[in-house]
Amino acid sequence: MTQPNILLIMSDNHPAELLGCYGNPEVQTPHLDRLAQEGTRFDRTFAVNAMCSPCRASVLTGMMPSEHGIHTWIDDRKMERWPTAWNALNDIQTLPERLQANQYQTALIGKYHLGSPFEPQNGFDHWFTFPHGHTRSFWNNTFIDNGRSYTDPRHSVDVFTEKAVHYLEGYAEDAPFFMLLTYNGPYGHWPAIKGKPQNRFAELYQDCPMDSFPREGLNKAVIDRFLLRQNESGGGLDYSAPLQILNDRATMRNYASQMSMVDDGVGRVMAALDAQGLKENTIVIYTTDHGFSIGHHGYWGHAQVTLPATGHASAYHIPLIMRGPHIMSHSHCDNLVSQIDLFPTILEMTNAPTVTGLPARPLTPLLQAELAEWEDVIFLEQEETRAIRTDKWLYVKRFKENENYPFQDELYDLIDDPGERHNVLTAHPDIAQTLDNQLMTFFSKHSAERYDLWRGGTTKSNSDKPWLWQGAWGQAWQPVF
Numbered sequence: 001m002t003q004p005n006i007l008l009i010m011s012d013n014h015p016a017e018l019l020g021c022y023g024n025p026e027v028q029t030p031h032l033d034r035l036a037q038e039g040t041r042f043d044r045t046f047a048v049n050a051m052c053s054p055c056r057a058s059v060l061t062g063m064m065p066s067e068h069g070i071h072t073w074i075d076d077r078k079m080e081r082w083p084t085a086w087n088a089l090n091d092i093q094t095l096p097e098r099l100q101a102n103q104y105q106t107a108l109i110g111k112y113h114l115g116s117p118f119e120p121q122n123g124f125d126h127w128f129t130f131p132h133g134h135t136r137s138f139w140n141n142t143f144i145d146n147g148r149s150y151t152d153p154r155h156s157v158d159v160f161t162e163k164a165v166h167y168l169e170g171y172a173e174d175a176p177f178f179m180l181l182t183y184n185g186p187y188g189h190w191p192a193i194k195g196k197p198q199n200r201f202a203e204l205y206q207d208c209p210m211d212s213f214p215r216e217g218l219n220k221a222v223i224d225r226f227l228l229r230q231n232e233s234g235g236g237l238d239y240s241a242p243l244q245i246l247n248d249r250a251t252m253r254n255y256a257s258q259m260s261m262v263d264d265g266v267g268r269v270m271a272a273l274d275a276q277g278l279k280e281n282t283i284v285i286y287t288t289d290h291g292f293s294i295g296h297h298g299y300w301g302h303a304q305v306t307l308p309a310t311g312h313a314s315a316y317h318i319p320l321i322m323r324g325p326h327i328m329s330h331s332h333c334d335n336l337v338s339q340i341d342l343f344p345t346i347l348e349m350t351n352a353p354t355v356t357g358l359p360a361r362p363l364t365p366l367l368q369a370e371l372a373e374w375e376d377v378i379f380l381e382q383e384e385t386r387a388i389r390t391d392k393w394l395y396v397k398r399f400k401e402n403e404n405y406p407f408q409d410e411l412y413d414l415i416d417d418p419g420e421r422h423n424v425l426t427a428h429p430d431i432a433q434t435l436d437n438q439l440m441t442f443f444s445k446h447s448a449e450r451y452d453l454w455r456g457g458t459t460k461s462n463s464d465k466p467w468l469w470q471g472a473w474g475q476a477w478q479p480v481f
Contacts, residue, residue: 003176003350004325005282006099007273008342010059010180011262012052012111012135013188013302014288016045016319017212018259026212027256028204031267032321035286039323040367041332046378046389047290047339050303050315051464052133053088053113055289055339056182060094060114060122062343062360064381066447068092069480071383071459072304074113076133078462083481087115088460089122095343097123099178102352107167110160110182117144124180128163130156135184135192138199138258155199157185157258161265165272176281176350183265186258188292188301190241193254201260205253213252218243219298221306228307232467246300255294283324283349287339291316297420304464308407309382311396312420313389316380327367335366336376336389359446379442383453383464388439394420395435399454401472411435 016022019029021036022043048058053074054065065071070088096106100123107126113133120127130143138155145163152159164181171177187193196202222242229239245251266286273279292302296314299305303315318339323329340360347354348362359379366374376391384399384407392415398407411425411432425432443452451457456473458480463469470477 042320045320069451225307
């Protein structure tokens with residue numbers, strides 16, 4: 001087979017259940033629904049973390065956070081402390097670098113959030129991004145276009161879409177391309193989605209009841225995290241949004257409209273592939289960086305909005321849709337897969353050299369309906385929280401070396417309790433111990449001593465909870481660059 005083009009589209013803060021093809025009856029995503037019909041939809045895909053920088057790094061390396069060293073979002077408000085042109089993966093050969101070595105043209109269009117954004121990083125030839133990881137507004141953002149900076153008043157999703165379309169229209173076909181198109185929507189945080197949306201899909205949801213978003217009382221763990229954050233900041237910063245946003249229907253409608261913006265962008269990019277005659281030899285992959293609770297368990301947002309960080313599915317369950325040559329159409333896969341599995345999958349699909357010793361597994365047998373031996377088990381970590389998920393069980397283990405924070409472990413029976421409501425740890429000690437052993441064996445194999453927080457290691461750039469690690473390993477503990 002001729003080396004296929006790879007178009008990897010990644011959205012920002014997006015649970016699988018926000019799409020029509022994953023069962024949402026209210027959020028309108030016709031283009032992504034069509035993509036799922038034309039390809040294979042993975043129904044049980046999970047992120048390895050629930051913050052954007054670690055997950056993006058894991059997709060680009062096939063590694064867990066404890067191996068590549070990024071454990072939380074990279075705080076680019078502290079950019080002045082970074083070494084010149086620093087990027088968090090400069091010590092690892094990333095996916096675009098490996099594809100570039102295999103004669104691929106490479107392009108990043110969208111959010112980067114893995115280090116300095118002002119010049120191409122990690123093997124990308126074409127570079128269009130913006131200078132920050134957070135989205136405070138979708139409008140009037142500054143963009144970096146292959147070294148040139150300017151401000152565009154339009155919605156950022158439209159800007160990224162236009163740049164992706166222009167890239168495809170100018171593609172000369174003298175070498176296959178790998179494009180990483182990373183939208184900064186639907187996002188899901190205030191102030192970007194506070195109040196009535198201003199985009200062209202606002203009216204679509206004006207009267208929508210948003211019944212697909214669960215309504216629950218505020219989780220105490222959210223309050224605990226809020227109080228600790230306020231104390232950390234000395235009261236100088238306002239961290240109250242998670243206390244206000246839960247069950248706010250205007251926010252739900254805004255978030256849904258941003259999802260429709262992303263869907264519309266995907267549709268325009270797919271149309272450009274068709275118009276340029278590139279569809280038949282292009283593998284299209286749609287996913288997101290991590291999940292996002294839209295009210296489940298009494299919180300709105302990512303895993304770090306609670307104390308301790310949650311291990312529940314809502315923060316980690318993500319969409320994964322793949323379409324292209326040798327990928328089944330009108331198909332879905334119910335196996336447990338991880339986002340890190342994209343790394344070896346893309347290498348295999350492009351005939352690039354494989355990488356051994358990784359926790360990631362190529363998805364190609366599942367895409368081709370082969371009777372593959374596939375163990376339904378995935379792992380995740382969120383600084384002080386690690387978890388293993390199987391068909392039957394979710395076991396959540398907490399870091400316990402800091403006696404000031406007696407975080408508790410959890411065990412959920414996913415057959416009898418799919419909503420993960422009842423911690424049955426004390427009722428099944430033998431099962432918990434077996435899963436604990438499996439979890440710890442996995443991380444002893446797939447972590448670098450320098451970046452294993454549970455063994456005194458550190459993290460790149462910053463930590464969500466530096467006080468936790470300093471309390472365990474001493475005040476000398478610090479993040480590194």
